[in-house]
Amino acid sequence: MAKKKNAFYAQSGGVTAVINASACGVIETARKHKDKIGKVYAGRNGIIGALTEDLIDTSKESAKAIAALRHTPSGAFGSCRFKLKSLEANKAEYERLIEVFKAHNIGYFFYNGGGDSADTCYKVSQLSESLGYPVQAIHVPKTVDNDLPITDNCPGFGSVAKYIAVSTLEATFDVRSMCATSTKVFVLEVMGRHAGWIAAAGAMASTKDQELPIIVLFPEVLFDKDKFLAKVDGLVKKFGYCTVVVSEGCHWPDGKFLAEQGTRDAFGHAQLGGAAPVVANMIKEALGHKFHWGVADYLQRAARHIASKSDVDQAYAMGKAAVEFALKGHNSVMPTIDRVSSSPYKWKVGMAPLSKVANVEKMMPKNFITKDGFGITDKCREYLAPLMKGEDYPPYKNGMPQYVTLKNVAVEKKLKTSFELKK
């Protein structure tokens, strides 16, 4: 029997509240199969760690520390925004990867990321064929954007959705309290450059039992100022107040983002602000309402304190499944979340070929957005609700969540050459 291989694991792209739960799933599962998998080496700052031979020895971390990853947000090993070029464009990158993999006896490649990362993982999965190095590459899905194909949803999204729905509900209660003599409109800006999945979650704050005046501005719907202002006016007249959830990707018919309104500072420098202040000021000017606005930014995707239990469970399950797929001999695949039923929510782990995942973006279905373009349909609610379900609180001490910072001990370098990253 051949010498057992080590595994490489790395985190890629924008991090989430639950990407470490996937890391936890990968490492804990690998540790259960020490007969087949040697050590798990994590890339420090994603794939860059592999290229620069900057590997972290996760075997130096206690079982307790690894377990704590399940409730710790963001990327414990560091992430990166770095996409491998094609084999033709930069063969040196692939040759370097093989050099590092060989030096550290790496036979498994687990890459935890979104669409761009799936492409990188796919390229690595072709190394045995293209460059004759045997490696099994499995992609672990992750993205708050929820835009990976085939899988019903992406780990990371459910928790952002829950955060935005809860925050929208709470802020809406606030403006409702204040509207008689003060603020009448609250505007919340959320992430989502291309797809409105996160913005859609804001509408979940309003239910059949408790209707709240919430307007969503999607990137999928071209911004129509007059129609929007009429909608705000109508809701404020009916309820006395309203909340607007605006996606950072919301744009005018000419493609220009709302945030790029040509705002300039005193020195003539280009705009500072986001979409929220633009929308808020637009309402003030047209309708005269006092406003408040917020920009959730990193707070939304890092909010492990209000993570969805569905999301945490699925993130862990994806990491676990990735290792199990590898042990079964698979290469160039990604575990997926397959929905069996929405109510009661049932799902199982599926498998997708990476060739069908890489570079494919899943947009919101048209029938998830209401006809007026400002809300979500029952179909969308049915889709979103289970993803936000359940709470999975981190442990607290002295009022603060006990998030773990790993030791991240470096693996001794074996190569004498360094590698310069090309941007």
Next chain:
Amino acid sequence: MAKKKNAFYAQSGGVTAVINASACGVIETARKHKDKIGKVYAGRNGIIGALTEDLIDTSKESAKAIAALRHTPSGAFGSCRFKLKSLEANKAEYERLIEVFKAHNIGYFFYNGGGDSADTCYKVSQLSESLGYPVQAIHVPKTVDNDLPITDNCPGFGSVAKYIAVSTLEATFDVRSMCATSTKVFVLEVMGRHAGWIAAAGAMASTKDQELPIIVLFPEVLFDKDKFLAKVDGLVKKFGYCTVVVSEGCHWPDGKFLAEQGTRDAFGHAQLGGAAPVVANMIKEALGHKFHWGVADYLQRAARHIASKSDVDQAYAMGKAAVEFALKGHNSVMPTIDRVSSSPYKWKVGMAPLSKVANVEKMMPKNFITKDGFGITDKCREYLAPLMKGEDYPPYKNGMPQYVTLKNVAVEKKLKTSFELKK
């Protein structure tokens, strides 16, 4: 024995995550003393409800609904920004109050608010003396600004502090993950026009066990651009990243707020943005770092989902104590939180005369801010920690907190005259 009197309760000023917990304390305690207190009438939208005879009959709400106020953020009866003028300036307001109180047999006045509201409550407490109408006015402290005197802290603040500390911790983990190839600085804007209490809480994300590079910009410290940029530069060089928590009240030596940098939109209209984008762009221009920024705004003061247990307990206790004080015959007082010890945290209910509360603002002590002006001292940590202690999660259903919306049934009007509010 005289016919038992009814009570009036109202919420005033900016609402908080726990002001309804105080309402719960008032109503539940009054219900336990039905021999002495008749009904509790709530003012719809604060004192305005009294002036316009728009009273809510809280006896129409079930025990379950009132209990749910304890875990529901914002003002369940509506709040207002409306300060009574002095007796000399607008006697008609006071005469109207007496007219409404008489018509509804109101002998107890519970006012739940901050400094301005304490002033209103104080004026009402003088009505027996000034206009011969017997009423006992008790102020129930509330303000996220934490600036009321005598009381060790104000209900509402502990929960905002916890929210900001947790959010800063989470966002700092995020930027730490991304800094190798992407974002190096995260800027979070928080509330606090005059005092830096809330901003100070951001620094609680860094502890002796886990040092994180966090800079706080206080309203109490005149902004020094060069010194600030040098601090950012130093931290990014040492850690690779940093987080800046900026108070909305942070200002230049000439008194101008950072947010008022003269930013103009394409049409020449005055600034849209907050302090966060100004600070972020300042760093980008001087040091070239990629940034992200967020503005917490209403999210921070409405965040009941991450409320501090200390805060919820104290908010309830203040409501309860107010009624108990009234039953003991007190007038013109406010229950206070008196700290007995910090570690272990012990506190008890005290009492302050309203004459010493109204129009007095408690600032952060100078020895709470580090010498360089960018952080908090151990003394400050000792003060803040207990206020953020403990979790008090609301119940959830289908992934969402179950916040209550009351029926808010109006009391039948008895007066034939209406009253026009003067602004």
